[in-house]
Amino acid sequence: MRNSDAxxxxxxxxxxxxxxxxADMEVFQGAGPEMLDAILADARVLRIERETAVFAEGEExxxxxxxxxxxxxxVRTTPAGDxxxxxxxxxxxxxxxxxxxxxxxxxxxAIAAVDCVALAWPGSLWERFMARTPGxxxxxxxxxxxxxxxxxAQLIDMATGQVEQRVARALCRLARQSGRxxxxxxEISFPLSRQDIAEMTGATLHSVSRLLAAxxxxxxxxxxxxxxxxxxxxxxxxxxxxxxxxxxxxHGP
Amino acid sequence: MRNSDAxxxxxxxxxxxxxxxxADMEVFQGAGPEMLDAILADARVLRIERETAVFAEGEExxxxxxxxxxxxxxVRTTPAGDxxxxxxxxxxxxxxxxxxxxxxxxxxxAIAAVDCVALAWPGSLWERFMARTPGxxxxxxxxxxxxxxxxxAQLIDMATGQVEQRVARALCRLARQSGRxxxxxxEISFPLSRQDIAEMTGATLHSVSRLLAAxxxxxxxxxxxxxxxxxxxxxxxxxxxxxxxxxxxxHGP
DNA sequence: GGACCGGTTTGCGATAGCGCAAAGAGTTGG
DNA sequence: CCAACTCTTTGCGCTATCGCAAACCGGTCC
Numbered sequence: 001m002r003n004s005d006a007x008x009x010x011x012x013x014x015x016x017x018x019x020x021x022x023a024d025m026e027v028f029q030g031a032g033p034e035m036l037d038a039i040l041a042d043a044r045v046l047r048i049e050r051e052t053a054v055f056a057e058g059e060e061x062x063x064x065x066x067x068x069x070x071x072x073x074x075v076r077t078t079p080a081g082d083x084x085x086x087x088x089x090x091x092x093x094x095x096x097x098x099x100x101x102x103x104x105x106x107x108x109x110a111i112a113a114v115d116c117v118a119l120a121w122p123g124s125l126w127e128r129f130m131a132r133t134p135g136x137x138x139x140x141x142x143x144x145x146x147x148x149x150x151x152x153a154q155l156i157d158m159a160t161g162q163v164e165q166r167v168a169r170a171l172c173r174l175a176r177q178s179g180r181x182x183x184x185x186x187e188i189s190f191p192l193s194r195q196d197i198a199e200m201t202g203a204t205l206h207s208v209s210r211l212l213a214a215x216x217x218x219x220x221x222x223x224x225x226x227x228x229x230x231x232x233x234x235x236x237x238x239x240x241x242x243x244x245x246x247x248x249x250x251h252g253p
Numbered sequence: 254m255r256n257s258d259a260x261x262x263x264x265x266x267x268x269x270x271x272x273x274x275x276a277d278m279e280v281f282q283g284a285g286p287e288m289l290d291a292i293l294a295d296a297r298v299l300r301i302e303r304e305t306a307v308f309a310e311g312e313e314x315x316x317x318x319x320x321x322x323x324x325x326x327x328v329r330t331t332p333a334g335d336x337x338x339x340x341x342x343x344x345x346x347x348x349x350x351x352x353x354x355x356x357x358x359x360x361x362x363a364i365a366a367v368d369c370v371a372l373a374w375p376g377s378l379w380e381r382f383m384a385r386t387p388g389x390x391x392x393x394x395x396x397x398x399x400x401x402x403x404x405x406a407q408l409i410d411m412a413t414g415q416v417e418q419r420v421a422r423a424l425c426r427l428a429r430q431s432g433r434x435x436x437x438x439x440e441i442s443f444p445l446s447r448q449d450i451a452e453m454t455g456a457t458l459h460s461v462s463r464l465l466a467a468x469x470x471x472x473x474x475x476x477x478x479x480x481x482x483x484x485x486x487x488x489x490x491x492x493x494x495x496x497x498x499x500x501x502x503x504h505g506p
Numbered sequence: 507g508g509a510c511c512g513g514t515t516t517g518c519g520a521t522a523g524c525g526c527a528a529a530g531a532g533t534t535g536g
Numbered sequence: 537c538c539a540a541c542t543c544t545t546t547g548c549g550c551t552a553t554c555g556c557a558a559a560c561c562g563g564t565c566c
Contacts, residue, residue: 082413086405101398130391137390138383145354148401158411159455160335202412
């Protein structure tokens with residue numbers, strides 16, 4: 001089990017950020033300088049330590065957040081106690097927008113994958129933003145829509161794909177979204193355990209471990225403890241579903 | 254393969270409906286009578302025959318729709334050719350809202366499960382609605398958000414549940430949303446083949462058939478060709494994994 | 507330095523559910 | 537009333553994947 005208790009770990013304030021920090025966020029497009037300042041005036045700046053919760057599933061949705069730096073994973077827990085990682089969210093994205101969808105409580109938990117910085121607004125301001133900030137509503141709608149698209153794509157994967165495909169796709173997605181180019185390849189820029197990958201793909205830790213071991217041996221990926229680097233993106237993509245043009249016998253004895 | 258070609262089958266117009274028809278739709282809450290009339294003035298009324306497409310995946314998103322009567326299923330097709338039923342949509346809901354999420358093409362197909370009636374607006378009007386109809390943006394956002402919630406719930410099912418649970422949950426959901434109370438129980442009010450259920454749950458036709466046969470024998474459900482009636486909702490829910498009020502300590506036969 | 511600890515790897519048996527194949531059983535239309 | 541069709545049921549071998557158990561590692565704490 002993970003140490004992901006409570007909403008603790010949300011650290012103290014920093015000095016107020018400059019408006020240029022949020023001026024190019026999609027949600028605030030169309031807002032003038034004075035409006036941006038007003039928006040910022042209502043924001044708290046949070047620093048969230050690694051592996052602590054920004055907010056927890058079921059909690060009253062008292063605030064919504066804009067992630068300025070870091071990555072958080074959005075997790076839901078089943079009645080049976082299984083965790084499922086819905087997505088990872090990177091800098092520049094909104095989280096905790098329960099009010100956008102008319103929910104009084106957060107439907108999922110958000111856990112910082114690394115130390116993060118975020119802006120927080122009281123939930124009550126959501127409506128004001130929706131009403132007064134030009135384009136905010138449309139942008140929020142698109143944001144939610146995009147997540148719906150992603151989730152649907154994942155659902156399709158789960159419905160039709162084998163574990164190998166699902167894991168390959170998850171890694172491709174993460175590498176594309178959060179990959180940092182290094183000498184060795186695209187390195188996923190936050191700690192990502194085999195267990196995490198399993199919880200993203202609906203597989204078991206064991207299957208994932210086997211898979212990654214095989215791919216490491218083939219030179220498709222590299223990395224150790226909570227680290228994954230994609231060294232051969234094309235070949236990983238091939239594993240993700242486009243199996244036809246492939247040689248190489250694989251898999252155990 | 255199903256006879257679900259093209260956007261054909263979209264029949265001719267009916268006489269204009271009365272504004273009361275849409276006045277209580279969530280998306281048009283807050284719109285005054287004259288605005289409702291204006292909205293209706295721009296709408297076309299469509300009659301869609303059973304098993305024909307309202308719109309097709311990949312098609313340019315030229316319009317969005319409000320389903321007035323009937324049920325449509327929203328389907329996506331994988332590159333490999335597998336169909337996945339994302340959801341069923343009933344009367345009163347918006348469909349084809351690709352523009353809401355900033356898509357130029359429909360991400361899925363919508364096929365009428367029964368003869369349907371819908372209103373259609375040119376996609377170009379979306380922005381006007383968003384801007385001028387009070388509450389429309391927020392309602393649209395909530396609609397998309399609710400679908401996101403649903404899809405996430407399904408994803409969790411797929412990730413953690415066995416086929417039996419998934420099928421049971423899918424039936425519970427359908428019965429709750431579209432069940433018509435009859436003497437025998439809650440009858441799902443549109444044709445629903447085993448194959449459809451399979452495509453909703455990521456199972457095979459065969460597994461679904463076996464499952465339903467077993468449940469029929471137990472008196473949990475009833476129904477024949479493309480028909481499902483839930484005769485014992487509580488017990489079906491138990492199969493779905495929630496063993497709450499029930500005390501039945503049963504498992505596989 | 508050695509025990510400890512979270513994450514990772516690996517082996518192996520158990521099995522759910524797929525894939526294939528073919529027979530039944532309602533429906534539809536001539 | 538029969539033929540054709542579609543949907544459904546059923547049998548059976550097969551394999552991907554789980555579940556458990558145990559060995560491994562690279563740091564960390566004392």
